[in-house]
Amino acid sequence: MPRPTPSDLVFEQIAEEQFPGIQKALAEKGYEATDRDAFLMVREAVMLVRELRPEQGLGEAVDQLVALVHHAYLVWDAGMLTLSIGDEQAVELLGASVTANGEPADLPRAYYAQLPERRIWAEVVEGESAEPLDGCFLHSTAGGELRVLGVFGLHPGRSGFSVVEAVGSRPGRLARVDGTPLFSPTLSGGAAALLHSIVGGEELLELGWRIRFAAAAASLEAVRWTP
Structure with a gap:
């Protein structure tokens, strides 16, 4: 049985009821959906963020909520596709640099990449216990940069x-301070x-770029796209 994604757990009903209104408003205003500033100029998007915000508020964490809503909307708008990466493919991704020239033309505009369960960990909050990475939301900006939203600690x-x-952009000559791979x-x-x-934001970004290029590579032909 497939593992549920963040979209399944949080946005299943919201996507049906509220995302079409955001889509319509973006189209009417002529805004590019991947432009987050423009996304937040749409009344329906702002109302959804406020609806999901807990009563006690979020402080600086509101940016994380905005990012989650934006990524989830873009995945819905692109067809709600999930890229499932198996154990062997994950080892290949993490063990060596994946290279490619240019942007793969046959990839969805946005998607969720789900990685093997409890295999990749990160200290999300400094000084607190590490959390397992479930997967990443990914989409490219109009300027060619990649946005990667890692989802950690997702479990029943x-x-x-x-x-x-x-x-x-893809980090160049990325290396850890302690010299470990x-x-x-x-x-x-x-x-x-x-x-x-994963140590630091640049390593998360590098993982996102590897996923994006490897998704179209023959060496990872066992990855699965599921609606």
């Missing part, structure tokens, strides 16, 4: 989950358990 026993966004485990016993870790 938790009422919510954590998100971290990274935006930009990218995506190598930082958790105690992680190597023996065949785990991986």
Whole structure:
């Protein structure tokens, strides 16, 4: 049975009831949907963010909520596709640099990439326990940058989950300060358990770029697109 995605858990009813109104408003105003500033100029989008905001407020975390709503809308607008990446394909992604020239023409405008469960971890909040990465929302901006929203700590026993966004061109000559390989485990016993870790926003962004290019590569032909 497929694992539920954040869209399944949070936006299933919202997508049916509210996303069409946002889509119509964006079209009427002639706004590019990937432009977040324009997205937030649409009354229907702002109202949805306010509806999802808890009563006690979010403080600076409101930016994370805005990012989640925006990514979820774009995935809905692009056809609600999920890219499922298996264990072997994930190892290939994390173990070596994936290269490509230009933007793959046959990829959806936006999608959710779901990675193997509890295999990739990150310290989302400094000083707190690491959380497992469920997957990433991805879409390209009009300027050619990639927006990656990592979703961490998604499991049935938790009422919510954590998100971290990274935006930009593909990092060049990325290296960790301590000299360890990218995506190598930082958790105690992680190597023996065949785990991986993400350290910092640039590493999350690099993972997003690898997913984006590898999705169209023959070496990852076993990945699955599901509506």
